[in-house]
Amino acid sequence: MARLIGGVGSSHVPAIGNAIEQGLISDPYWAPFFDGYKPVWNWMEEKKPDVAILVYNDHGLNFFLDTMPTFAIGAAAEYQNADEGWGLKPLDPFQGDPEFSWHIIDSLIHDEFDITMCQEMLVDHGFTVPMSLMWPKQEQRDQVKVIPLCVNVVQYPFPTARRCLKLGEAIGKAVASYDKDLDVVILGTGGLSHQLDGERAGHTNREFDTEFLEKLKDEPEWLLKYSNYELAEIVGPQGVEMIMWLIMRGALGDNIRELSRNYHIPISNTAAGVILFENEAV
Amino acid sequence: MARLIGGVGSSHVPAIGNAIEQGLISDPYWAPFFDGYKPVWNWMEEKKPDVAILVYNDHGLNFFLDTMPTFAIGAAAEYQNADEGWGLKPLDPFQGDPEFSWHIIDSLIHDEFDITMCQEMLVDHGFTVPMSLMWPKQEQRDQVKVIPLCVNVVQYPFPTARRCLKLGEAIGKAVASYDKDLDVVILGTGGLSHQLDGERAGHTNREFDTEFLEKLKDEPEWLLKYSNYELAEIVGPQGVEMIMWLIMRGALGDNIRELSRNYHIPISNTAAGVILFENEAV
Amino acid sequence: MKSLAGKKPIPGTMVFEGRMAMKGYALNKMCFSFNKAENRDAFKADEDGYCTKYGLTDEQRDAVKKRNVLALLNLGGNIYYLAKLTGMFGLNMQDIGAQQAGISLEEFKAKLLAAGETKNG
Amino acid sequence: MKSLAGKKPIPGTMVFEGRMAMKGYALNKMCFSFNKAENRDAFKADEDGYCTKYGLTDEQRDAVKKRNVLALLNLGGNIYYLAKLTGMFGLNMQDIGAQQAGISLEEFKAKLLAAGETKNG
Ligand SMILES: [Fe+3]
Numbered sequence: 052m053a054r055l056i057g058g059v060g061s062s063h064v065p066a067i068g069n070a071i072e073q074g075l076i077s078d079p080y081w082a083p084f085f086d087g088y089k090p091v092w093n094w095m096e097e098k099k100p101d102v103a104i105l106v107y108n109d110h111g112l113n114f115f116l117d118t119m120p121t122f123a124i125g126a127a128a129e130y131q132n133a134d135e136g137w138g139l140k141p142l143d144p145f146q147g148d149p150e151f152s153w154h155i156i157d158s159l160i161h162d163e164f165d166i167t168m169c170q171e172m173l174v175d176h177g178f179t180v181p182m183s184l185m186w187p188k189q190e191q192r193d194q195v196k197v198i199p200l201c202v203n204v205v206q207y208p209f210p211t212a213r214r215c216l217k218l219g220e221a222i223g224k225a226v227a228s229y230d231k232d233l234d235v236v237i238l239g240t241g242g243l244s245h246q247l248d249g250e251r252a253g254h255t256n257r258e259f260d261t262e263f264l265e266k267l268k269d270e271p272e273w274l275l276k277y278s279n280y281e282l283a284e285i286v287g288p289q290g291v292e293m294i295m296w297l298i299m300r301g302a303l304g305d306n307i308r309e310l311s312r313n314y315h316i317p318i319s320n321t322a323a324g325v326i327l328f329e330n331e332a333v
Numbered sequence: 334m335a336r337l338i339g340g341v342g343s344s345h346v347p348a349i350g351n352a353i354e355q356g357l358i359s360d361p362y363w364a365p366f367f368d369g370y371k372p373v374w375n376w377m378e379e380k381k382p383d384v385a386i387l388v389y390n391d392h393g394l395n396f397f398l399d400t401m402p403t404f405a406i407g408a409a410a411e412y413q414n415a416d417e418g419w420g421l422k423p424l425d426p427f428q429g430d431p432e433f434s435w436h437i438i439d440s441l442i443h444d445e446f447d448i449t450m451c452q453e454m455l456v457d458h459g460f461t462v463p464m465s466l467m468w469p470k471q472e473q474r475d476q477v478k479v480i481p482l483c484v485n486v487v488q489y490p491f492p493t494a495r496r497c498l499k500l501g502e503a504i505g506k507a508v509a510s511y512d513k514d515l516d517v518v519i520l521g522t523g524g525l526s527h528q529l530d531g532e533r534a535g536h537t538n539r540e541f542d543t544e545f546l547e548k549l550k551d552e553p554e555w556l557l558k559y560s561n562y563e564l565a566e567i568v569g570p571q572g573v574e575m576i577m578w579l580i581m582r583g584a585l586g587d588n589i590r591e592l593s594r595n596y597h598i599p600i601s602n603t604a605a606g607v608i609l610f611e612n613e614a615v
Numbered sequence: 616m617k618s619l620a621g622k623k624p625i626p627g628t629m630v631f632e633g634r635m636a637m638k639g640y641a642l643n644k645m646c647f648s649f650n651k652a653e654n655r656d657a658f659k660a661d662e663d664g665y666c667t668k669y670g671l672t673d674e675q676r677d678a679v680k681k682r683n684v685l686a687l688l689n690l691g692g693n694i695y696y697l698a699k700l701t702g703m704f705g706l707n708m709q710d711i712g713a714q715q716a717g718i719s720l721e722e723f724k725a726k727l728l729a730a731g732e733t734k735n736g
Numbered sequence: 737m738k739s740l741a742g743k744k745p746i747p748g749t750m751v752f753e754g755r756m757a758m759k760g761y762a763l764n765k766m767c768f769s770f771n772k773a774e775n776r777d778a779f780k781a782d783e784d785g786y787c788t789k790y791g792l793t794d795e796q797r798d799a800v801k802k803r804n805v806l807a808l809l810n811l812g813g814n815i816y817y818l819a820k821l822t823g824m825f826g827l828n829m830q831d832i833g834a835q836q837a838g839i840s841l842e843e844f845k846a847k848l849l850a851a852g853e854t855k856n857g
C-alpha cells in the first residue's frame with residue numbers, strides 16, 4: 052500500500068525560483084531563508100519519496116474567473132509550466148501519476164468532496180517554486196511524480212479552513228487505500244502572512260505566523276476559529292493561503308513528529324515559513 | 334426573504350427543442366409527451382416565478398475534460414447558448430441574477446460544498462431545453478432570471494446520489510436565507526432511463542423509472558441504495574442523469590405536494606419523465 | 616478506479632472512467648473542437664490531416680474513417696463529444712444507436728416504440 | 737455576499753469578492769490575456785485600443801494609462817491578474833507595493849526588513 056511518509060509546509064514566493072536559478076542560496080539576503088530548507092533537503096535525499104501531492108493555488112495562469120474551482124486535482128501524465136507574463140523562466144514539465152490521481156479523485160468524490168478533475172493543466176509558480184525548493188536540481192525533480200491539488204484562494208468565497216483540514220484527512224485515507232508500494236509526501240504551500248494589495252501592502256504578522264507554526268502539529272484546529280475574512284485582516288489577504296497548509300496537516304494524521312521549522316521576514320513582500328513533519332509510523 | 338415555491342423534474346433531450354421550434358406540440362409522436370407539461374405550463378403561468386435555479390449537465394459545449402467540475406454554478410449577468418456542432422439552433426441569451434448567484438455560492442461553500450464559480454459560461458441543450466419546456470415562448474423566458482447549476486454526469490466519478498440530495502438541502506437553506514422578496518423555482522433535469530452508447534444503445538427501464546417517480550416525493554433516499562455504476566446498468570449510462578433530480582428534490586424539503594406527473598417512451602432514445610412539486614407552505 | 620475496480624463489466628455498455636478518458640483524450644479534444652464551424656470546415660477539407668493534427672492514434676484515425684462508433688467508444692471516445700463528429704457525417708443519435716446495436720434504423724426506432732407500448736406509468 | 741455582508745471594511749485592504757469580481761471582470765480578463773507574449777505585444781503597440789477591445793470602462797482605461805494600481809484595484813482588478821499588466825510597465829510586486837503604500841521603494845523595502853529585524857521565531 053502507498054504510505055504518506057511526511058509533509059512539508061512552505062511558502063511559494065516567485066522570487067525564490069529566480070534565486071535558485073541564479074545560485075543565490077548563500078547570498079546574505081537569501082541565506083536566512085534557504086538555511087531553513089537544509090533539513091528538508093537532507094530528509095528528501097534520505098527518504099526519496101516516489102510521489103508528491105502538491106497543494107498550491109494558481110495565480111492566474113491556468114484558471115481564470117470564468118471557471119474557478121474550489122479544489123482542482125490534476126489527472127495528467129505530464130504538467131507543463133508556462134510564461135506567467137512577468138518574466139519567470141518556465142521550468143521543464145513535471146511527470147504525473149494519472150492512475151494514482153484517479154484513485155485519489157475517486158476516493159475523494161465518494162467521500163463527498165466536489166473535486167474538479169483536470170486532465171490537462173498548466174502549473175504556475177505556486178507549484179514550481181515548491182518543487183524547486185524541495186528538489187533544487189532538475190535530476191532530483193525528475194525522480195518524483197506529482198499530483199497537483201489547486202485550491203481557490205483568489206476569488207472569495209475561499210474554502211473554509213475547516214474544509215481544508217477535512218480534505219486533508221480524506222486525502223490521507225485515499226493514499227492509505229492505494230494498493231501500490233509508494234512513498235508519498237504532501238506539500239502544503241503558500242503564505243505565510245503577506246499583503247500585496249491596498250494601502251497596507253507589505254503587511255506581515257510575525258506573532259500570528261509564529262503561533263500558527265507552533266500549533267500546527269498538535270492543535271491545527273486553532274486556525275479554524277478565524278474566518279477567512281478575519282484572516283485577511285490578521286495576516287493579509289494573500290496570507291490566507293496558509294489554509295492550504297491545513298490540507299497537508301490533515302492528511303498526515305496525528306502520529307507525526309516535527310523535524311524542523313524556520314521563519315524569516317522578508318522574502319519579497321512575504322513572511323516565509325517552512326516546517327517539516329515526518330510520519331512516526333514510517 | 335426568497336421563497337422556493339416549487340420544483341420540476343424533467344428530461345432535456347435535444348429533439349424536444351426542435352419540436353417546440355417546429356410547432357410539433359400536438360403532433361402524434363409528441364402529444365403524449367407534451368401533454369404531460371400542460372399542468373406545468375398552467376402552474377408557471379399562475380405562479381410566475383422570478384428566478385429559476387436550473388440543475389443540468391453540460392454535454393461538451395462549455396466544459397471539456399481538461400477542467401471538469403463536479404458542481405459548477407453560474408454567477409454571470411447573462412448566459413449565452415451556442416452551436417453544439419450538430420445543428421441545434423441557438424436560443425437567445427438568458428438573464429442571470431449574479432447577486433443571488435453569489436449568495437448561493439457563498440452559502441454553499443460555507444456549508445462545505447466545493448463549488449466551481451463561473452462568471453462566464455455557455456449553456457447547452459441540457460439547460461436550454463428545460464427552459465423552452467417550462468416557458469415555450471421567448472417572452473415568457475424573458476420574465477425569469479436563471480441560475481445555472483451544472484453537474485458532472487459525463488466523466489466518472491460522478492457525484493454520489495447522496496451528495497446530490499445533500500446539495501439540494503443546502504440550496505434550500507441558501508434560498509431561504511436570501512433577503513430579497515423573490516419566488517424561486519428549481520428544475521432538476523436529465524434522464525430518465527436512456528443509453529446512447531454501446532451495443533445496448535436504446536435501453537430504457539420503465540419499471541425502475543416508474544418506481545423512481547413514485548418514490549421521489551416521500552422517499553427520495555430510495556435511489557441512494559444504488560451506486561452510479563449500478564444505476565448505469567439499470568437505467569443506462571446516460572440515465573444516471575436522474576441523480577440531478579435529487580438536487581431539486583432535496584432543495585424543496587418535506588413540506589411539498591405532487592401536482593402532476595407524466596412518463597413517456599420514447600423521445601428520441603430516451604424515456605422521458607416530468608414531475609411537478611409545489612411547496613405546501615406557499 | 617477504486618469504485619470500478621473489480622466491478623463486473625456491464626454488457627453492451629460503456630462506462631467513461633479515468634482509464635477510458637486517458638485513452639481517448641486526444642480524440643475527445645478533437646471532437647470538442649467541432650463546436651466551432653470553422654473547425655468542422657477544416658476537418659471536412661482534410662479529415663485525416665485534422666486527426667493527425669490532434670494526435671489521434673492509427674486505430675482512432677481508422678475508426679474515424681470508417682465512421683465506426685463502437686470502435687471509437689472502445690478507443691476512449693465519449694458519446695457526447697463523438698456526437699459532434701458523427702453529426703458531420705449526417706448521423707444523429709438514433710442513427711448511431713442503430714449502428715451500435717447492429718440493427719437498421721427502422722428496427723431501432725421500432726424497438727424504442729415497443730418499449731413505450733405498454734400503458735404509460 | 738452573505739459572509740461579508742455587514743462586515744467592517746479592513747483598512748487599506750482589498751477583499752476580492754463577488755461584487756468586485758463583477759466590476760473588474762473585463763479588466764481581469766484583459767490582464768489574463770497577457771500570459772501570452774503576442775497579447776503583450778499587441779497591448780504595447782496600442783494600449784488604449786487593446787483596453788477598448790476588452791471593453792474596459794473609461795475609468796479603468798484611465799487607471800491603466802496612469803499605472804495607478806490602487807485605482808485599478810478599486811475598479812475591480814485582482815492583484816494576481818494586475819501583476820501581468822504592471823509587469824509590462826517594468827513594475828514588480830515590491831514596486832507596486834511601494835506605490836500603493838505611498839512610499840518610496842527604498843522605504844517599502846526598509847519597512848519589510850524592519851519587520852524581520854526581531855529575532856526569528
Ligand atoms: Fe501564492
Ligand SMILES: [Fe+3]
Pocket residue numbers: 345390392459523524574
Ligand atoms: Fe443529458
